[in-house]
Amino acid sequence: MKLVIKSFNLLVELEENIVDIFVIENPRVMTDVILNTINNAKSDSKILLIENDGQDIPSAKYELITSPFIISLNSKKILGSALKDIEASICENYFDKFQEINTDILNLLDQAILDLPYDISFDCIKDIKDVIKICDITFEEKQLSLLEKITDYIKLESKILKLKCIIFVNLHDFLDDDEIMLLYKEAFYQKVQLIMIESHEITKKLCERIHVIDQSQCIIEY
Template identity: 25%
Template sequence: MILTHREWNFNIEIEGLNTIIIENPKLYRRILMDIDNQLSGLEGGFTLINELKEVKISSELYLVRSPFLISINDKKIINKLYAELKGDVISSEFDRFQELERSILSFVNEIIFNNSIGLEVDCSIEIEDIFKLTGVKFCEDTGKDIIERLLEHALIVQDYLMPSAIVYLNTRSLFSDIEWCDFTKELSVRNINAIFIERYGGAVSKLIEKRYTIDEDLCEIY
């Protein structure tokens, strides 16, 4: 799978870790706007090719706009979690679920029976409704260091959403050089593909990180 943009001349293979440093501020703003728009399903300058066919960026990449806004309980992840739990119920606890469903519907019908306004209930309860009602979610410690949270988030995104790559914006500056090497090494060991779009560079994780630079004069270095 190859990612490119109409404003540069190189192709990025969606495999392993890639860092794109854009020192020209005008181009940097354009790139951020395009990746944000296209991951929201809108038009932009990026093209993603898989086996000679263009594919939607929004269906293949997962965007982390800010490390401080991440949550392992965002809607997409939770929906996948509920689907997994639903499968567990169907395979081993479906009889118990049907018993619970009958009990809940019977209770609700008793409550509304004497109401002066005509009321009715749906004929069934979806399995996912039980998890939503009880607020099932991942345990999330927002007091953790942001770097620990980034790694935890990456692991859960990969396990539940399985994107072709996670795209990070403005992340490198949060790390010391040693922390960066440890973080990228962990991503590599877990086979998580990542693209880091940065304004400025820093130390490179040798052997596992590919770097592309567009300088102030729009010259490309890679």
């Protein structure tokens, strides 16, 4: 996988188990890069991710997260995909059981309605989706620390959405070095490429590569 920012003539070969950190010192330049990447704008000031065969990686296969506090394990795309997986599992492995439960529910409603002093009708359960919706399935996230929430999010993005890459903005401002290393460990295990955009330099770790884009837009790498 390669990362390209055309406006800086920057091309970086992304490596497994290595986190590339891009320090953009000019706030306006940093804002342009982030907004253009999020909006997939027709601009040279955005991050492009490219497969080794030269094909662009579609935006559905990576995500740019501007703040760790907006992360939700129950985002529409994650939860929606998980519910589809549950539906597929029921269809493939438990369809007879589903039909049996459906019949029991219909019989229960028939008996309950007979006890009423008025006429009322109901619609049968037509689809497995109807049952899943009733159950209000969610991922537990209320009691998680920030680190736990981010690592769980990476795990779900990998297993459910098959994401290849996650880009974080200023994440080092919210996690200490030990927490950052635990986060990296989970990402490496899940085969998710991490990219960091930071507004200031950080202390380099062994698994990190630093690319500084200074105020004059010169690039310093180490």
